[in-house]
Amino acid sequence: MIRMYLTALGLSAPGLLGWTASHPILTGQQPYQPTALPTFSPRGILSANECRRTTASIKLALQVAQEAVANTPLPVSQLSSVFASSDADLEIIDKICRTLTVPDRPVSPTDFHNSVHNATAGYWTIGTTSDKLSTSLSAREVTFAAGMLEAATLVTVENLPVLLVASDYPAPSLLNEVCGIQVPFATALLLTPEPTAASRASLTLQLTTQQEETRLPQPDLEKLRLSSPAARSLPLLQVLAKNIAGQSILAYLSEQQLVIAVEPSV
Numbered sequence: 001m002i003r004m005y006l007t008a009l010g011l012s013a014p015g016l017l018g019w020t021a022s023h024p025i026l027t028g029q030q031p032y033q034p035t036a037l038p039t040f041s042p043r044g045i046l047s048a049n050e051c052r053r054t055t056a057s058i059k060l061a062l063q064v065a066q067e068a069v070a071n072t073p074l075p076v077s078q079l080s081s082v083f084a085s086s087d088a089d090l091e092i093i094d095k096i097c098r099t100l101t102v103p104d105r106p107v108s109p110t111d112f113h114n115s116v117h118n119a120t121a122g123y124w125t126i127g128t129t130s131d132k133l134s135t136s137l138s139a140r141e142v143t144f145a146a147g148m149l150e151a152a153t154l155v156t157v158e159n160l161p162v163l164l165v166a167s168d169y170p171a172p173s174l175l176n177e178v179c180g181i182q183v184p185f186a187t188a189l190l191l192t193p194e195p196t197a198a199s200r201a202s203l204t205l206q207l208t209t210q211q212e213e214t215r216l217p218q219p220d221l222e223k224l225r226l227s228s229p230a231a232r233s234l235p236l237l238q239v240l241a242k243n244i245a246g247q248s249i250l251a252y253l254s255e256q257q258l259v260i261a262v263e264p265s266v
Contacts, residue, residue, distance in 0.1 A: 001206045004155045005199045005265075008072050010064030010165075010188035011237065012037060013224065018067060025221075026234075026241035032220040037184060042066065045127035053110050054123060057089040057169035060186045061120045062127075065165050068188035073198060079190070080133040080154050080162045083121045084147030086140050086229040087179050089114055090171030120165070133158060143168075143229040145250040145258040151191055152205050161192045168228035182227035187237060195265065201240060204261040211259065213251040236260055 009019045014034040016022040024030040042051055042062040054062070061083065069076050092115045099107050113119060118136035125134060133154060139146035144166045151164040167186035171179045192199070214235035216222040225234040236248035239262045250258045 001204055002152045002156050003202055003204045004152055004191045004193060005195045006189055006201045006203055006240065007074065007161075007192055007196060007198050008068045008070075008190040008200070009237070009240065010067030011186070012040075012060060012064050012067075013185040013231065014183050015224075022237075023241050026238045028218070032218065032224070034183070034220075034224075042123070042127065046123060050123065050126065053114070055089055055092060055114055056184075057085075057091065057167070058114065058120045058123055060169055060184050061085070061165050061167040062124060064167065064186040064188040065124060065163060068163060068165075068190045072190055073196075074161050074190070074192070076128045077130045078132060078161070079128070079130060080158065080160045081121060081124060081130070081135070082147050082151045082154065082162060082164045083118065083124070083134070083136045084138070084143050084150070084164065084166040084230070085117070085120070085136075086138050086143040086168050087171065087181065088117045088138070089119065090169070090179060090181075094172040094174070120167075124165075132160065139229075139253065141229050142232075142250070142252050144232045145252045148205065148250070148258060148260065149252075151189070152203075155191050155193045159193050161190065164189045164191060166230040166233055168230040181229075183224070183231075185224070185228045185231040187230065187233050199265045201243075201265055202263045204263070206259045206261075207252065207256050208259055209256055211249050211257050213257060214247075214249045236262070 011019045040063045151162045154162045165188045239246040247261045252258045
């Protein structure tokens, strides 16, 4: 069993435009209505030159990361980070693959460095001047659960605050026939090893093989949960939004499940 503490969150998806704005929807006070995501520019994190190099996928992840750290007393440069994405930037992969089919194969250096799985982490550490541990990972459909376990390990073993960012962005049509990411979705959780004055809840993690993953009772939100691996976070986010004691069960590897028990801070 691993315990850590939640300080802040970020959220961005169609119809869920920020953590605070999403509360009425996650708590059932308002119906879920998908709306287009507004354009986001990471100007508060990166220089204008770096901003021009970012892609829609990278901007989505940076947006929720920035939201999660916006009002925290913790120094952002002292945060470790975990960036979890099932397929990273598939638009860039598609663009590079198409470029390789034309004469001279003129692959852009910017596209090339954006194609690696840890590109988002690189932009984040550049923008925040952080030299702390950072991990980028993928575990396909169970990517969010893997990200939670990686973040919990860093929090526990290294005794450091950790920013977990889970994000997925739809691929161009040919790739998406295989990847199946339907809508952009990203969330961020700022986690600490000890409670602070800003702590919202404690999270206790445990692996099991005896339970079914949590599904959402609202059909529209359940459809969104299944739209991408990052969106598997929705049952946990719903418990946190309701500010109640409860648990979320996530599918994990080898027929295991990750049980996350939530206890709100007083």
